[in-house]
Amino acid sequence: MATKKDNNAAQDAATKALAAVQAKKSAEKAKVQHNITHVEQQTVGKTELLAVTRKNAMPYRILAVVLWILGIGFEVLAILFFKKVIKWDFALSNPGYYISWIVCIVLDFICVMAGSLLWKKANHLDPASEKNKTRFWLHNNLGVIVAVIAFVPFIIFVLTDKKANKQSKAIATAIAAVLIIAAVLIGIDWHPVSQEEMLEEAGIETGQVFDHVYWTKSGTKYHLYEDCGHLKNSPDLMEGSSQAAIENKKTEMCKDCYARGVKDGIVTEVDNTEENKTETPTDEVVAPAE
Secondary structure, eight states: OHHHHHHHHHHHHHHHHHHHHHHHHHHHHHSOOOEEEEOOOOOOHHHHHHHHHHHHHHHHHHHHHHHHHHHHHHHHHHHHHHTTOSOOHHHHSTTHHHHHHHHHHHHHHHHHHHHHHHHHHHHHHSOOOSSSHHHHHHHHSHHHHHHHHHHHHHHHHHHHOSSSOHHHHHHHHHHHHHHHHHHHHHHSOSSOOOHHHHHHHTTTTTTOOOSOEEEOSSOSEEBSOTTOGGGTTOSEEEEEOHHHHHHTTOOEEOHHHHHHHHHHTSSOOOOOOHHHHHHOGGGOOOOOOO
16 A cells, blocks of 8 residues: 555656656747847947937936926916916806816926926936035935925915915915925935946946846846846847947846846945945945836
């Protein structure tokens, strides 16, 4: 009886092992075969590269500023409608009075939010230098400043308007308070990237540029390994140096590739403390947030 059970157990184990082998072979067959297009590096050295990153970011910055100005324009309209300065019949009657300035303040929020997202996108394409801490903070949190400008004056005008009734003031203040909090949170760059980090990570500061990295047209990061899990569903890949990747708006290394690169010894992991950043800023390799 024991022998029969042992035989059955051995047979089951063999069946499972065979199934595992077949599954592995099926997975290998199903593996995506990448169509790789080589991309030549267009710039030489840091100065030329930074000129390209500024050019890449410029359209986003211009559109962000236009949207911010438009948002502040809607704020002015909201103030004028709230104070009944604009003599429009619809805006002077109920519920048109409420609708007019509420729509304007919401459009203000939409423009400010969109502008902040575009500005943050530009900051990751063309990061500011960390050498000037104040400028670096302002550069990465300009959306916060604009959010304050786009809502605080409206709140002040509402609260100081002696002709407005309490209900109007309460509604306007509540809406503006919620929107300004949301706009400030969106305006903050929670994972800012510095110019030094971008250059260090790509090996440009040290002169050890990665000759072969991979990226997709729609992605935002470059990868050290073709078999990175983030690329498994992308049949078409671009391949080139890490400097070429930055030229093509892929300014950050994949976090998983960074960790794997450290393990494989092709990326140097350096202590990323404030003390180390102050003393040896050119020796860092910082993993970007995904």
